[in-house]
Amino acid sequence: MLAKRRCGANLSAARAKMQAKSILITGASSGIGRALALAYARPGISLSLTGRDRERLQDTASAAQAQGAEAATAQLDVRDQKAMAQWIGAVDARRPIDLAIANAGITTGLRPGQLAEDPAAVRAIVAINLIGALNTVEPLIAPMCARRRGQIAFIGSIAGIRGLPYAPAYCATKAAIHAYSESLRGRLAASGVKVSLIIPGFVKTPLNDSITAIKPLEIPDAQAAALIKRGIEKERPVVAFPKSLYLLAGLARILPVRIVDKVMRCIAVSIPQTAERND
Numbered sequence: 001m002l003a004k005r006r007c008g009a010n011l012s013a014a015r016a017k018m019q020a021k022s023i024l025i026t027g028a029s030s031g032i033g034r035a036l037a038l039a040y041a042r043p044g045i046s047l048s049l050t051g052r053d054r055e056r057l058q059d060t061a062s063a064a065q066a067q068g069a070e071a072a073t074a075q076l077d078v079r080d081q082k083a084m085a086q087w088i089g090a091v092d093a094r095r096p097i098d099l100a101i102a103n104a105g106i107t108t109g110l111r112p113g114q115l116a117e118d119p120a121a122v123r124a125i126v127a128i129n130l131i132g133a134l135n136t137v138e139p140l141i142a143p144m145c146a147r148r149r150g151q152i153a154f155i156g157s158i159a160g161i162r163g164l165p166y167a168p169a170y171c172a173t174k175a176a177i178h179a180y181s182e183s184l185r186g187r188l189a190a191s192g193v194k195v196s197l198i199i200p201g202f203v204k205t206p207l208n209d210s211i212t213a214i215k216p217l218e219i220p221d222a223q224a225a226a227l228i229k230r231g232i233e234k235e236r237p238v239v240a241f242p243k244s245l246y247l248l249a250g251l252a253r254i255l256p257v258r259i260v261d262k263v264m265r266c267i268a269v270s271i272p273q274t275a276e277r278n279d
């Protein structure tokens with residue numbers, strides 16, 4: 001009985017120790033990133049937030065500060081490898097980062113009748129969704145491994161599980177994030193660094209609002225942030241929600257390809273092309 005109680009106390013102590021105090025979030029100026037910042041914001045938490053829109057970013061920081069957190073902002077484009085490395089290095093030197101969430105992302109896709117994506121839009125989404133995530137985590141791998149602690153979370157998507165005919169480039173970037181995250185998780189496990197892949201379904205955000213489609217089981221950004229936070233705290237390798245949509249996407253991977261393609265062709269979806277371009 002006593003041993004059991006002691007074991008429980010040890011577990012709670014270990015959990016408390018694992019709770020991230022210094023948290024970096026990209027794409028904190030809107031949607032899921034903003035909701036995550038607010039989900040974590042409380043006294044004792046130091047948030048390092050980045051995005052491009054100064055006003056919206058500052059708005060997130062002010063709301064986080066009002067909840068008692070320390071919040072610093074940096075107006076950056078995740079494509080800028082040098083600037084990202086400098087900022088992340090400086091934050092990590094000041095207050096070692098316990099948790100980094102590579103969240104910043106855009107979407108682009110096809111409207112009904114449109115066959116091909118603009119190559120410039122495709123390159124922009126690859127640079128933001130994939131290279132931007134690499135620019136976020138690469139500077140942290142060595143310092144976190146040296147400390148033998150730290151967590152990295154990638155925001156993937158259910159659209160990364162099986163290619164969808166409405167958004168080829170978006171699906172490709174998210175599938176790449178899934179593969180990278182899985183690889184990194186296995187590689188860093190022995191160094192004490194945990195990696196979580198977040199796989200959201202439809203979350204009500206400006207990104208999601210731009211898509212015209214049926215959006216089964218869409219949830220508010222605050223609910224998504226709570227699920228992500230809980231999954232990260234439990235050090236889950238994969239945090240996928242809603243479960244039914246995640247399982248359906250998994251099923252779409254194993255069912256005969258022609259049947260799945262045919263079903264997908266019958267679903268009306270319109271996704272605007274991004275205006276983002278690489279310089």
Ligand SMILES: NC(=O)c1ccc[n+]([C@@H]2O[C@H](COP(=O)([O-])OP(=O)(O)OC[C@H]3O[C@@H](n4cnc5c(N)ncnc54)[C@H](OP(=O)(O)O)[C@@H]3O)[C@@H](O)[C@H]2O)c1
Nearest residue numbers: 027029030031032051052053077078104105202203205207
């Ligand atoms: N909403 C969904 O249903 C859903 C589902 C699955 C996965 N996701 C993923 O969740 C992540 C967040 O999306 P969201 O729905 O919250 O979209 P959102 O509301 O449009 O927010 C996107 C965030 O990413 C930032 N961002 C975009 N491009 C950037 C760049 N080049 N440099 C720096 N920051 C950049 C934006 O900053 P600025 O506005 O300041 O540029 C903004 O803060 C994305 O990776 C998305 O793919 C979303």
